[in-house]
Amino acid sequence: MLRRAAASLSRRAAPPARAAYASLADGWAQAAPNLDPPNVATDFMTEMKAPEGTGIPAKLTLNFYLPHGVEFDAAEVDSVTVPAESGDMGVLPGHMPSVARLRPGVLTVNTTDSDVKKYFVSSGYVMVHPTSVTDVTAMEAVPLEQIDADAAKKGLEDAKAALASASDDLAKAEAQVGVEVFTAMAAASN
Template sequence: MNILTRASRVAIATTKSVRSARFYASEAPATSDKLTLTFVLPHKSLYNAINVQQVNLAATSGDMGILANHVPTIEQLNPGIIEVIESAEVTKKFFVSGGFATIHPDSSLNINAVEASPLEDFSLERVQSGLAEAQRIVAGNGSDVEKAAAKVEMDVYEALQNALSK
């Protein structure tokens, strides 16, 4: 028996012995009516285990609204808005360039983003100017590296322009 055959048999035996708890949101044990949010950047924490009502975010699989007792998942974030509904009276919006959101079975949500800023910190005019510059570089005679970087900038500027235009 060669090593690949033995390794595959061990892997199959190991996966058969591992038991996991998978369930849908309707079957999840109700732990709380609040969502515990931790929202961090490399240089600071925006929320540190704070109870909120809901978080809306732009994931690669689609826009999501997350409440307590949400089905556990990991989502990659698109450039876009993260809306934190702290209470019926308080809602905060942040623009993120990307990152990951992890929803846990205990009604906690961890968001890790490279960059995030309050939406009100952006000017629509400056965003449109940056978008025009990125489009000029993509359409111009720059190097492949310059064009690729400008394409990423275009995606972020377009998402930011869309968020500010609502």
């Protein structure tokens, strides 16, 4: 059954984007034969594949980037748990490739069975590659032990007051972001 499906897929016409680009390139060659056709995004993409026959590695390679620095750069870790918008997502070696947006919450890095590092992240993205490499980019990240629970609760109260007294859409949106971040921060610090 799989062989029939694969054969059926290989007989199908090129995907619409590829066919549309071929049409564009043909038209370009007729209109401007002395100019190369324009590049498109797929010209710059490389296919990331794990080398065949290598199996699943024992460790996950983690890159954890912030605008002002790097927390982990090609570090070998056991696992990472990220606060994705769709829910907490655990990443182990061999994880399915995916991209997720981060919500305010706790990012947990298990470097070994006994060494666990936790960070509070405000927002960002996680990209899991098929090569057991995970890239985390966060706007802000703070080691969890550096969060002051009382300051987080005070920030939440202030953000709720700002939301209640907001007079325009921009002020409401800014206050709502504050409520979401301080709610997650207060929960993480307990």
